[in-house]
Structures are given as structure tokens and as C-alpha cells.
Amino acid sequence: xxxxxxxxQGENLPPETHNDQRVLSxxxxxxxxKANLSLLTKLLTVWFAVSFGCGILFVxxxxxxxxxxxxxGFWFAQQGAIYMFVALIFIYTWxxxxxxxxxxxxxxxx
Numbered sequence: 001x002x003x004x005x006x007x008x009q010g011e012n013l014p015p016e017t018h019n020d021q022r023v024l025s026x027x028x029x030x031x032x033x034k035a036n037l038s039l040l041t042k043l044l045t046v047w048f049a050v051s052f053g054c055g056i057l058f059v060x061x062x063x064x065x066x067x068x069x070x071x072x073g074f075w076f077a078q079q080g081a082i083y084m085f086v087a088l089i090f091i092y093t094w095x096x097x098x099x100x101x102x103x104x105x106x107x108x109x110x
Contacts, residue, residue, distance in 0.1 A: 032103050039095050043088045051081035 054062060059073030067075045100106040 028103060032099070032105075035099050035102075036096070039092065039099070043092055047081075047085055047088055050076065050084040055081050 054073065055077035059077060062073035062076060063071040065072040070078075097106065
């Protein structure tokens with residue numbers, strides 16, 4: 001039995017793109033989500049290491065170093081983990097665009 005595509009009956013439909021016709025196979029969909037979850041795992045591990053590791057576990061050892069006049073452990077606990085989180089958001093966005101292109105589900109016109 002062929003799959004039926006849902007068609008919205010409305011006036012404000014977005015313009016059609018090449019992605020409207022792209023349907024991922026079951027195997028491609030699994031590979032896509034595996035790549036997505038792998039990326040998330042790596043980035044969350046880095047964030048955990050920086051926020052929990054540098055801001056809590058290793059704060060006493062890091063405090064022997066100075067960064068912009070602040071003890072490094074204190075800086076990581078107060079600012080560094082936040083900066084790292086924002087950087088990881090940009091890295092995630094960039095890498096997901098690469099993964100989307102790899103699987104042919106990006107928003108680029110071809």
C-alpha cells in the first residue's frame with residue numbers, strides 16, 4: 001500500500017522546494033538520527049566537562065592560574081561554562097547543516 005502524502009488545504013503555503021519531494025528511506029533516517037545523536041553526545045560531553053569539571057571538580061587546581069585577573073576556576077564557574085555553551089550552540093548549528101547537506105535534506109535550492 002503506497003504512503004499517502006498529507007496536503008494542507010490553505011492559502012498561505014510556503015513555496016515548494018526540492019526538499020518537498022525528498023523522502024528519506026528508513027535506513028537513511030536511522031543513519032541521520034544516529035549522526036545527530038552522536039553529535040549531541042559529543043557536544044554535551046564537552047559542555048559537562050567544562051561546566052561540571054572545570055567549574056566544580058577541578059576548581060581548586062584551576063585557581064592557581066589567572067585569567068583576566070580572575071582565578072581560572074572561578075572564571076569557568078561564573079563565565080566560562082556559559083561562553084562554552086553558546087559556542088557549542090553555534091558548533092551544533094554548523095555541524096547539523098553539514099549533516100543535513102550530506103543527507104540531502106538541507107534548505108538550499110538546487
